[in-house]
Amino acid sequence: MASKAKSKTSHSNPSKAKEPSRAGDPQRPETQTMEDLLTQYGASVRRLSLGDKVKGVITAKLPGRVVVDIGGKSEGIIAEKAYKEAESLIKNLKVGDEIQAQVIVSETPDGYTILSLRQATADASWTKLQDSREKGTPISVEGISVTNAGVMVDVSGLTGFIPKSQLGKLAAKNPQALIARRFEAVVIDTDRPSNKVVLSEKEVSEKDELELVREAIKSVKESDTYEGEVTSVYDFGCFVKVNVPLKGEKEEVELEGLVHISELSWDKVGRAEDAFKAGDKVKVKVIGKTNGKLAFSIRQTQEDPWDKIEDKYKKESRVKGKISKLTDFGVFVQLEPGIEGLVHLTKIPPGKSLAKGDSVNVYVEEIDPKEKRISLGLVLTEKPVGYK
Numbered sequence: 001m002a003s004k005a006k007s008k009t010s011h012s013n014p015s016k017a018k019e020p021s022r023a024g025d026p027q028r029p030e031t032q033t034m035e036d037l038l039t040q041y042g043a044s045v046r047r048l049s050l051g052d053k054v055k056g057v058i059t060a061k062l063p064g065r066v067v068v069d070i071g072g073k074s075e076g077i078i079a080e081k082a083y084k085e086a087e088s089l090i091k092n093l094k095v096g097d098e099i100q101a102q103v104i105v106s107e108t109p110d111g112y113t114i115l116s117l118r119q120a121t122a123d124a125s126w127t128k129l130q131d132s133r134e135k136g137t138p139i140s141v142e143g144i145s146v147t148n149a150g151v152m153v154d155v156s157g158l159t160g161f162i163p164k165s166q167l168g169k170l171a172a173k174n175p176q177a178l179i180a181r182r183f184e185a186v187v188i189d190t191d192r193p194s195n196k197v198v199l200s201e202k203e204v205s206e207k208d209e210l211e212l213v214r215e216a217i218k219s220v221k222e223s224d225t226y227e228g229e230v231t232s233v234y235d236f237g238c239f240v241k242v243n244v245p246l247k248g249e250k251e252e253v254e255l256e257g258l259v260h261i262s263e264l265s266w267d268k269v270g271r272a273e274d275a276f277k278a279g280d281k282v283k284v285k286v287i288g289k290t291n292g293k294l295a296f297s298i299r300q301t302q303e304d305p306w307d308k309i310e311d312k313y314k315k316e317s318r319v320k321g322k323i324s325k326l327t328d329f330g331v332f333v334q335l336e337p338g339i340e341g342l343v344h345l346t347k348i349p350p351g352k353s354l355a356k357g358d359s360v361n362v363y364v365e366e367i368d369p370k371e372k373r374i375s376l377g378l379v380l381t382e383k384p385v386g387y388k
Contacts, residue, residue, distance in 0.1 A: 266338025
């Protein structure tokens with residue numbers, strides 16, 4: 001009876017209680033760390049460091065913080081700045097969801113691991129952007145600043161760009177009105193390695209008009225001709241607007257296409273503004289369709305001067321022309337707009353002075369209509385130097 005009483009007294013005193021012993025370890029210390037206890041009962045403890053990626057399960061969502069079970073000796077916390085930057089992602093999460101986070105503080109004084117969802121937020125944002133691009137669905141953005149080329153916007157925590165050409169008529173008149181304002185746009189191009197996001201505002205604000213434009217462009221065929229009007233002139237050519245009727249409907253859709261400077265005239269054009277100005281009425285021919293853009297030609301609606309070249313210029317016939325270009329191998333002489341011939345260097349007498357713009361008398365030596373070439377010789381009105 002005495003021995004039983006002694007045993008009972010021993011176990012009822014907390015100061016003298018002994019911890020469980022294991023075979024081969026009869027003299028274990030009475031004080032153990034949490035890590036010792038976890039190890040004793042078969043749990044492995046991962047020592048976390050700054051930057052480590054961890055998976056965990058959300059155990060609580062509180063105002064301004066999220067608690068995550070990361071399977072270690074402490075819980076993970078997403079709070080303060082980390083919470084703020086992931087707020088758009090967090091609002092769609094719930095208790096029980098598994099997430100992947102990154103360690104930004106391995107252990108605080110009160111035993112928590114501070115986590116960041118920055119990478120997860122970025123992954124979710126790029127997925128959302130790609131979805132908008134593939135499906136053409138609008139996405140919410142906020143204007144940040146206006147540049148000469150367009151508008152910078154915040155899109156799902158990333159910086160995107162809306163070019164001027166992708167602003168609707170109303171937005172293009174006052175792009176500054178978009179700053180600090182939320183509006184919708186459609187993603188038209190992304191490149192994650194370079195953090196490039198290009199969007200279109202007019203794909204939302206002028207959606208119905210653009211659908212009609214696309215339908216009209218589909219009906220346009222190469223070699224179709226239209227009467228049009230020059231809308232703007234640049235160094236590289238000019239833009240011309242034409243009206244295209246929709247199939248089976250009386251409605252017409254206004255389309256715009258580019259006439260490259262090389263397609264303005266059969267004659268050589270140095271500056272587009274020397275040939276046309278905004279408001280000029282012109283006839284154009286469709287010569288290309290690429291990515292919904294039209295390429296026009298003005299010169300191809302006119303007769304090619306080379307088509308009847310052999311009827312107009314006979315071999316050995318004499319004509320008057322103007323020097324259009326000097327080269328190391330001879331001079332080019334313009335006989336008429338779009339028609340130039342070459343006087344080879346060997347056909348020019350030594351000491352003969354020629355300059356661009358000079359009028360000269362020449363004779364036709366040879367014509368090659370297929371290659372659009374004419375060989376010319378100078379008609380000499382005086383004896384060459386050294387001639388006897």
